[in-house]
Amino acid sequence: MALIYKHLRWLLPLLAIIIWCLEAGYLHYYEGLGIDIALLDSSVNMLVLALTIWGMLLVVNAYPTRVGATLYALLIGSFFAIAAGFITWVTLKFIFRNQDHSYTDWLAYSMPIRYFSDWLICGWIATYSAIVKEAETIEKKFLKQNDLTNLHREAELYKLRQQLQPHFLYNSLNSISALTMIEPAKAQDMIGKLSDFLRTSVKRDGQERILLDEELQYIEAYLSIESVRFGDRLHIVYEKNYQPQTEIPPFILQPVMENAIKFGLYGKIGQVEIKVFIRQQDNMLYISVTNPYDKDNQPTRGTGFGLEGIKRRLYLLFSRTDLLELSKTDTTFTTTLSIPQTNA
């Protein structure tokens, strides 16, 4: 079967030629036409039919429809069948205008059967191609759905990892362990911060959209822990300009911040400044995060979700591919998120 599909474009003309020969033979031997008339008649018939089918396929493929695919195809097929029959009739009449009446009479007599066979062929081909096309659309939809499910699963996993954050958690506990020996009061403070962070992680489970303020608080908790771990190396500069009830989907901004930390803090030494600019314009919320980076020293180990994951997630949420922008200079890396505000 696959072999037939593969050679379809060779098989179809071959099939046309065979039918053409059969038709000529039939006209000559059974209808008693002269061989020249039989050949000419069948050639015209075949040619017109081929052209019609070609045109019809163009139409079927070019115009999507909301009507049921088969009904639509049948209508188109019928229309082209009538056209094919009519053109055949006119052409043959014109070619044989100097012949005696016996041919034209026979032609008129044979028209119904010609219309009928044209209709069968056009209808069949149109329906078939419409069904194939519909199958393709369904498959595409299915694939997108599949991708969505996969991404959902990934996000779930990410969320789980996020809640536990093993690496982050172990390092924080190690810092607390150090603080209990050096500065017990600070250790208590750090435990409070860590608990706040973990509590919010658990609470956020399953929310579709969250308040931007909440997300920022959450990130703030995360960053304050990082500041304890890395001393006062980390500075975050905010510029906020948005309405108080602004909401964003979860797990979009947070991975961006983590990325900035990873490149900016883990990958560099000395003071690190990360800038977060948030502004709202018309129905779009722009969040850009700028971090320094060392181009000789890209940190190891992705979080698994990464920028590609954010991009895909944005696409699945908003069906747009231009919502994540990256730009870098020799020393800084900027990630800009655009989040459409539907209810603004």
Place this chain on the structure above:
Amino acid sequence: MHKVIIIDDEPLARQLIRALLQPHAGFEVLAECADGFDGFKAIQEHSPDLVFLDVQMPKLNGFEMLELLEDKPSVIFTTAFDEYAMKAFQANAIDYLLKPIAKERFDKAIQKWTGMAATEQKKNVDTLQAGIVYEGYQHRIVVKDNGLIRIIPAGDIEFVEANDDYIKIATKDGSYLKKSTLSQVEQSLNPQHFIRVHRSYIIPVSQLVRIEPYEKESHLALLQCGAKIPVSKSGMAKLKATLGW
């Protein structure tokens, strides 16, 4: 007095080790370093008896730093990394401590070290193997160049050539020698992008311009940099498999 150096990018983590080491007599912390570069310099300067080494650090990670040292010290790793990665080098390392570091565990490690013979203490982890398990294929190669440390991103490599005990790494800024073998380099680089086309050569697929027939059963690969690299019969088969010809 045993000379100790602590290398970790988190100040509190360094202080914890210092504090845990306090009760043990006979140890002196000579230096604390926050990245692999500083660690490398400090180890060369002080030649310590024992190093506490974190793995994930800016500039040079712990494995890369060790790789550069000709006279490797004995090392106790400290890391928050998953146990499965740790298993890869626990067989070779003196010891490893998982963060958060527990006091008993720390004391055990110190006892283990002090109990070892001096020669045993020097026994070291196979850094290359551990590096691959730790972070997958390497995307850079670290070399020493006239006393400086140079980090070559894998994308800058034009080709790698075996040269007796050394390997020569050719880049557009010149070539560097490193004490290593071609097999080690071959293992550490992503085989999707780097192919050993010959007993003495590894080339990046991205550098390939064309392949010309050469002598019987062998070919020459023309690279973007202009170099012509011999391709053996088995090298040709690998190229074909990778490029999907």
